[in-house]
Amino acid sequence: MDTKTVLITGTSSGIGLAAAVATAQAGWHTVATMRDTRRADALLKAADEAGVSDLVQVKRLDVTDAASVATCVAEVVAEHGRLDAVVNNAGAGSVGTIEQHGMDAVRSAMEVNYFGVVELTRAALPHLRASGGRVITVTSVGGVVGQPFNESYCAAKFAVEGFMESLAPVAASVGVHVTVVEPGAVASEFVASLKLDIPAMLAEAGPYAPALQAYIERTTKSYDSAGAQTSAEAAAPIVEVLAAERPAFRVQTSDWAREFVATKLADVDGSAVQGLTGGWVR
Structure with a gap:
């Protein structure tokens, strides 16, 4: 049988890089995409x-550019004759609160984390129908549980989860499996790439400064090397989903992530989540 082909976005670092290597180790022809292919050295x-x-195989793909998405998908199918899976992994964090962050930050987070996912999924679906393939989207526990000072990011991830949960039964009717993968804290370049100037943020936070300080202290601890998964550990479930005959719709990458998400999924009136995350800003 011909080697199956998977297209993964956001592979220059972190989970995407680890997933690209892991899928190749599992025998998949892996099209590893990134916005700037000059950053491919670590992956290679x-x-x-x-x-x-x-x-x-490294290819350029900017998920916020519809022409880039269409070109990349067409090239993959032309070169390999098939597309068996897409892993929507590219994303960008956004830390701040709406009163001070402004609408541009919200729109930017939605473009990368939501509309980019929708655009690639739409472009890939005809080819995935032909191969009986699957769509795997790396969301976050922040796509289930809203988190302080992550309003824009969580809104985008919530939107992705709602989109994929709605798409899943429709896609299944034409032979395509849909799965969301929800990591918790991952020790990767994702947090570092935010390039946050913490002192400046606190100085400009005004009445939100005490809550922001508490949030930063709590979050820094959760992302230290002892408390977070490695990128490889977070990427491993992606390979498992690719190999599964009938993969689950929702997959967490760690026991901590499962427990955290379970709080929300059993929280009918919202009090459990508010009690939990409220403690992050006090």
């Missing part, structure tokens, strides 16, 4: 060290 080095360079 990791693929070489894993002995899977021949199965990893």
Whole structure:
């Protein structure tokens, strides 16, 4: 049987990089995409060290550019004759509260984290129908539980989860499986890439400064090396979903993530979540 092909977005670092190497190790021809292919060195080095360079192909893809999405998908199908899976992984964080953050930050978070996912999924679906393939989307526990000072990010991830939960039964009717993968804290470049100037944020936070200070202290601890998963650990469920005959719709990447998400899914009146996250800002 021909080698199956998977397209993964956001592979220059973090979960995307780890997923690209892991899928190649599992025997998939992996099209590893990123907005700036000049940042491919870390991925190519990791693929070489894993002995899977021949199965990893780097392509440019900007999920916020419809023409870029269409071009990349068309090239993959033309070159490989098939597309068996898409992993929507590209994303961007956004820390702040709406009164001070403004609408541009909200729209930017939605473009990358939501509309980019929708655009690629739409472009890929005809080819996934042909292959009986699957759509896997890396969301976050922040796509289930709203978190302080992550209003824009969580709103986008909530939107992704609602979109995929609605799409799943429709896609299944034409032979395409849909899964969301929900990581918790991951020790990767994702947090560092936010390039937050914490002192400046606190100085400009006005009445929100005490809550922001408490949130930053709590979050910093959750992302330290002892308290977070590695990118490889968070990426492992993606490979499991690709291999599963009938994958679950919702998959968490750790016991902590499962417990955290379960709080929301059993929280009919919202009091459990508010009690939990309220403690993060006090």
